[in-house]
Amino acid sequence: MKNKVTKVFYISVIIVLLFIIWGIIPDETLPNGNLNDVTTVIQGFIVDHFGWFYLISATGFLVFAIYLIFSKYGKIKLGRPNDKPEFSYLTWFAMLFSAGMGIGLVFWGPAEPLSHFYNPPYGEAETADAAKTAMKYSYLHWGLHPWAIYSTVALALAYFKFRKGSPGLVSSVLIPLFGERAKGGIGTVIDTIVVFATVFGVATSLGFGAIQISGGLSYVFGIEQSIFIELIIIAVVTVLFIGSALSGIGRGIKYLSNINLILALLLMLFVLFVGPTGFIINFFTTTLGSYIQDLPSMSLRMAPFNEASTVWINDWTIFYWAWWIAWAPFVGTFIARVSRGRTVREFVSGVLLVPTIIGALWFTVFGGTAINFDFFQGMNIMGEVNSVGEEVALFAVLEQLPLGTLVSVVAILLISIFFITSADSATLVLGMQTTGGGLDPTNRVKFTWGIIQSATAAVLLWQGGLGALQTASIIAAFPFTIIMILIVISLVKAFKQESLIMEKDKMKEKRR
Template sequence: MKNKLSKYFDVHKPVFWPATILIVVFITVTLIVGEPMEKIFADIQEGLSNYVGWFFVLVTNLFLIFCIVIGFSKLGKIKLGGKDAKPEFSRGSWFAMLFSAGMGIGIIFWGVAEPMNHFLSPPQDVESPREAASLAMQFSFLHWGLHAWGIYALVGLSLAFFAFSRKLPLTIRSVFYPILGDKIYGWIGDVIDVIAVLATLFGLATSLGLGVKQVNSGLTYLFDIPDTVTTQVLLIAGITLVATISVFSGIDKGVKNLSELNIRIGAIFLIFIIAVGPTLFIFDSYIQNLGNYIQNFFSMSFWTESYANEGEGGWQNGWTVFYWAWWISWSPFVGMFIARVSKGRTVKEFITGVLLVPTLLTFLWMTAFGGTGIWVQLNEIADIGPEIVANASTSLFVLLEQFPLTGIASGIGVILVINFFVTSSDSGSLVIDSITAGGKLDAPVGQRIFWAVSEGAVAAVLLVGGGLTALQTAAITTGLPFAFVLILMMFSLYKGLMKEHARNLAKDKETDFESYQEKLKSVLGKRSEKGTKKKEG
């Protein structure tokens, strides 16, 4: 019986069982309490945002600055996996997997909705609609740009370094070895991994919940299927089933192939909107949006609404604070995933690739879709703003109605969201599976299925228990404790990289000395031969 069970499950019990019990308790309480949970979720979100919003703003900036300094310092030359390590994936495949895992569903859901929301309800005072449009794109870039990827880069680099260079298990606890030593194998390490599992699961559930709301809206538009919570729960069940099938293929086939397919479909979709939309405006505004983002980067990054008039604040709680918490709770998943595919990259290459490439692609997407939505509203081509603000999940399809081939484009949009849903779900299953299995990279398939089903179940329960508010609350609540884990992670990574740098210097000196000895022997040998020949002559 034990052998049969181990065929499907190979768990690290001190992490697997506490995490599982806490998740089951959450699901049970939410279902038992029922409708009042929506009010409870709203109160929790408001309370946390009001009292710790400043903390999320501070640490998110800190994580980004740390990554940039590390990447472009003397530590940037360190290669993940040792000097002889070679990348397992081409740069193209690597970028595709980074982008699919890191943003995916999110930019499709918010790509139109967020800029439109900021345009109609500007976060700061503006004097004209065109100024509101510029500000809307700046804040959209802020939320989806370098800060998000700075968080992912910190976690991904830490995991990749300690797993590949120090040969420790690929799990969150391993990152703290320079600080905790062998204590990472005790209860402290177990607590760290349990927090990571919960943060990952609820971060994933937030994305999956947003994704399924958008799929439902697309199907309602295309086939008049009811846009209800019941439909969304059924969709989660169906798409989760597809994700569990993909899980069997693992990361080298299933996840890699799906990620590349997503990029291809996404590229076609992006080219389509650029071609049929205001092409020149998209390219012009992309350049201007980048310039505005760079110019106002620090003022936006550290803005906390502290000087807002009494009763006027609160915008940041629903947007910036939510995003920073979401990215932090999402970071164990994305970080571990990009760590697994980044062996053989140097620290500088890793930081540069993770920060710049997905960010620039995301900005182009936001400009093409969100910017086009603003263009439609700004030029009074159609009054799409109120409908988008009322229901963010319909935003993409409302925009596509303004252009040719609406039905085909909407169908592609639904397929893209479903594909990203599946990619996120099976990638997340692999990651959580690794953490709860004690860092094993190839744990039994049964565990992956269990976690894929759990992710879908939590997403469904959150939708039943409070919709979008519940999803946002889950992200903020789990992001807060994990933010402290990331702070310790910075110190641990720095300590580990410094030791690695010192070792590399010692090895280089040793190699140089050996090379010098060889050259010296060679020179002395040649002189000795010449001397012998002269004597013989």
């Protein structure tokens, strides 16, 4: 079964093709609306009626992750007793970042805090309090919660794959609950949802990544932003990420992830020390404290008596929780793949804390600089964002600094490499999920998924259907949230059995 194409592959390909066809059909030819109309209505219904479910679930996954760090299960190794980690800490963290949310951080680093500053979840806009609230909520949306979601899926996959020898499939994680049925129809449905969310989520990111690279080229070099340029970008990146994916995880993905991390740190340090350094450090310190202090109330904040606040929460927090859950099968599978040999405590601590701290510093450096320019220096960075789009926020900030053009070129390069690493990671994951969970799917399968992802992004970018695809991916998050709750139950059940076995082995050793 290993490395052989399964029926999940064929079902997923058919679903993708049907959605692409639906996404490019003009509105007037469909009596009930095109893909964008239908998915928007469905997503609106889910958010309006089950937003509370997303908030409670995401917070529950965070509580579960923290519990595992301090529990007796923390000593369990994700692999055999003598297994050693395959990658160094630096490479491991680089891979987590590149696959998890690297390109999103670059895109939203200055844009999201600035947006919240001008349109806060509560209180008066464009004030000192609005700036603090803006940064605090940026931490919330990109911090502990999303990484707890990723770690829950990744931990279960890594444990069952490397400790129990199960296939690297989400359906295999549920065998303790469903038994052999998890290998039948139930398993096929679960694994198809995983592929569905991964293909559409990554294809959407490919499209938006092309838009940002195109925006950067336009902003820095004056190259006119157009669909033609964006399609060329997708074509070039496709060649590069497929080449990286075909070279294997130990070469292309590993090296590009390390380059990514180095470039990202250099860019962040440049802005930190050339920009308003004292302001950034003070802003980071005070926001980190208020984030930790207010984490429980922010995590479960609804606004039943304030319609405007409810709209803000739906558009940002609940949207993000659904988006991270939709990405969890892809990112979780990839993190699991590179985490053999680590203990549960080491794994959860690393996945949860390191990216959260680095991400918080990233948002403070770029978002804090943008807010500083607007609040203290009247540069109106937000005006440029409103006139062009969020994709130019980073370049508008860099332009105000020394060597702005040169640093903007580095930023474009960074976005491009993040673009490649996200896509080649997804190609590997899709190959694993459609070949029975094998760690090294064939190049033919990886090549097929690479072309499908890029073609999906290109066609829908051309037809203006990326938003519909994003919404469709997020709709898949709703059933996967339920699957994740079952994963937690299954994992606890397996850990209890594992703990009993470990205790019996200790007793035997003592008797000897």
